[in-house]
Amino acid sequence: MPKAIIIGAGIAGIASAIRMAIKGHEVDVFEASSKPGGKLAEITMNGFRFDAGPSLFTMPQYVDELFKLAGKDPKNYFDYIKLKEVCRYFYEDGLRLTASSDLDKFAMEIAKKTASTTNEVERYLKKSKTIYEVTHRVFLERSLHKLKSYLHWDTLKSIFRFGQIDAFRTQASANKSFFKDERVAQLFNRYATYNGSDPYQAPATLNVIPHFEYHYGAFLPKNGMYGIIKALIKLAEELGVKFHYNQKVEEILYSDEHKPKIRGIKVNEKIYKSDAVISNLDIWFTYKRLLKNIPPPKKLLNQERSSSALIFYWGMDGNYSDLGLHNIFFTEDYQKEFNAIWKDKTISNDPTVYINISAKHVRGDAPSDSENWFVMINVPANNGQNWDLLIKEAKANIVEKISRILNRNIEKDIICEQILDPRSIESRTGSYQGSLYGNSSNNQFAAFLRHSNFSSKIAGLYFCGGSVHPGGGIPLALLSAKIIDQDFKFNT
Ligand code: FAD
Structure with missing residues (x-):
């Protein structure tokens, strides 16, 4: 039976594995980390559980589609709710808006x-x-x-x-x-x-x-975002996909002939043969680390990267009734904030703060009378900034801002903390410069300047995930796997 190897168990890698297995192929996934999910990870501390990466689930039909293709009922694997309230917005002048999924209600609130x-x-x-x-x-x-x-x-x-x-x-x-x-x-x-x-x-x-968000809706898996990964891994394993964790791929192997063909991969100096390879690794590192002798497409790879994020995971003592699942605290000067990120490659002293509290719906995510706060601001991709200093300043500004707007000293409620920044996003998920979504979409040609989902140089080599076409975010990463599936061929 022809064999496909997937490099990386991010959501697009897992979706690709499922699609290949449904086609009846033998599939092996090699993942550098000890767990699947990539950016879609979870962390636990002191009785709190946090979704470490994505917190907003849109277009769940692209996940459901994988179960249906396999002839299974998605509801037997995971369940999700459609949110009635999409987000709460807080402004510096005291305005508060609640975005309802009911559009008439939302429009009335604005009016x-x-x-x-x-x-x-x-x-x-x-x-x-x-x-x-x-x-x-x-x-x-x-x-x-x-x-x-x-x-x-x-x-x-x-x-x-x-x-x-x-x-x-x-x-x-x-x-x-x-x-x-x-x-x-x-x-x-x-x-x-x-x-x-x-x-x-x-x-x-x-x-x-x-x-x-407003037509299809905003959703939340009943056991949190990581529930998506758990469900997909279960499906993939049932379909016979083999996952190999703590296996960092070192090289993609191909034949040395006029029209090269995929031969397999190398991990820890060991060769694993295959007839196709799908790389879920950031396209930058796929070229720089795994395809050393293939000239990289410089124009595509040198595009401006998307922004990154600085996230504080705070276990909070107490409940905050002013807050919902998704909350935004806007900066007073949005353009200044984006100039800081994109022109000065730094963090504004009044950043827009996003707070996600999954425990508002998933009660087991925090001990009683406490909440799990995922506190995120947008920051530039890593260019060697003094992150330790920037993080210290950002934390002070965030604490001051939220305390002022909620009229409550939030700092005394923080009982435990972990931090993720562009450096650790890069080291944990292999995302170049810690960018969250591959290349930025800051110009009108961005869609055409993402790498394709297949190699024009090596037969049987494909690319999926947020750094290639059609782009980043869970729905698009899933679509990259679907596009590969449409035209997939082994190395013939
Ligand atoms: P990735 O998640 O990038 O995974 C790649 C995998 O490859 C990793 O598991 C990595 O360990 C593995 N790997 C790397 N190198 C190797 C190697 N050499 N050998 C083997 N394996 C290797 N999206 C949304 O839709 N909604 C959101 O709310 C949202 N918020 C986000 C918030 C944060 C903080 C972050 C970080 C991301 C967010 N995103 C959000 C984006 C979303 O998480 C990503 O677009 C998506 O998860 C990318 O998936 P991927 O398939 O490209 O793989």
């Missing part, structure tokens, strides 16, 4: 508390839907690197509608024209950060992202 109207919200979300309709088949669900993708009738229809995707102005300038109240524009500008970009540079096409 009641700001200078914007329900009409503005409706017009904006209608535009978001249009961008999704035009882009999803072309940019998300097919390879951009195969001629046949452009010959589909629906691709051609989309190409005729390209004028509607708002690619020639920035997201921030588009949102300024949509909303009279700049705080509402700020709320929607934040969606650029969902793929690690800057709303003041990224094209308004990124206004597609709210469509995922």
Whole structure:
């Protein structure tokens, strides 16, 4: 039986393994770490459990699809709820907005508390839907690197509608024209950060992202985000996939001939033969470490990386009724914050703070009368900044900001802490410079400047995950595996 090897058990690596196993192939996954999941990890401390990476689950249908393809009922593996409340927003001037999944309610909340109207919200979300309709088949669900993708009738229809995707102005300038109240524009500008970009540079096409959250919904697995990985691993193992942990792949092996073919991989000096290799490792390191003799595509690899994150995992004594599952505390000056990240490669002294508290829904995630706070700010990718100093300053600014807005001294409630920063994101997950989403989408050609999902030089070599087409985030990482599946061939 022909054999496929997957390098890395991130979500796209696991999804690729499942898809290969469903095709009836023998599949082995080699993972450098002792556990699967990559960025989608969990940590525990002092009776608290934290999802270490992603906290927002959108487009669950892409996970469900894997179970259905295998002829299984996803509900027998994991369960998730659709959130009634999407997010709570806190502003420095005292404004508080609650985004409901009920769009009329959300629009009414905005109209009641700001200078914007329900009409503005409706017009904006209608535009978001249009961008999704035009882009999803072309940019998300097919390879951009195969001629046949452009010959589909629906691709051609989309190409005729390209004028509607708002690619020639920035997201921030588009949102300024949509909303009279700049705080509402700020709320929607934040969606650029969902793929690690800057709303003041990224094209308004990124206004597609709210469509995922407001049309399809925001979800939470009943046992937390890591539940997605546990469920997928169970499915993969049932399908016969073999996982090898603590096995850091050192080299991808291919034949030495005019049109090279995949031969296998090398781990700890041992050779494992295979007829196809799918690398889930960041494309930068795939070239720099595993494909040493293949000239790297410099233009693609040298694109600006997406932003990274600084996260404090705090076990908190007490309950905070003002807070929900997802909470945003906005900076007073959003442009200044993004200039700090993108131009000065540092952290602003008033960063926007995101607090996720999974214990609001998953009670077992924190001991009674306490909460598990995942406190995150966006920061630049690692370029050798003095992170120890930046982290110390950021923590003081965050504590001061949240305490002031909630009118409660939060520092005294912190009973335990762990920290993740761009350096540790890179060392733990192999993400170059600790970026969360591969390349940034700060220019309108970004979609075309991601690496393809297959190698044009080595037969049987494929690439999946957040650093290649169609991009970062759980839904797109899952789609990268789906795109490979559409055209997969062994090394013939
Ligand atoms: P990765 O998770 O990058 O995993 C790659 C795997 O390869 C790792 O397990 C690594 O150990 C392994 N590996 C590396 N080198 C080797 C080697 N040489 N040999 C073998 N194995 C190797 N997305 C969302 O959708 N919603 C969110 O709310 C969200 N928030 C995020 C918050 C944070 C803090 C982070 C870090 C990410 C967030 N993301 C979010 C992004 C999302 O986590 C990623 O896009 C997605 O998980 C990437 O998956 P991947 O398949 O590319 O693999």
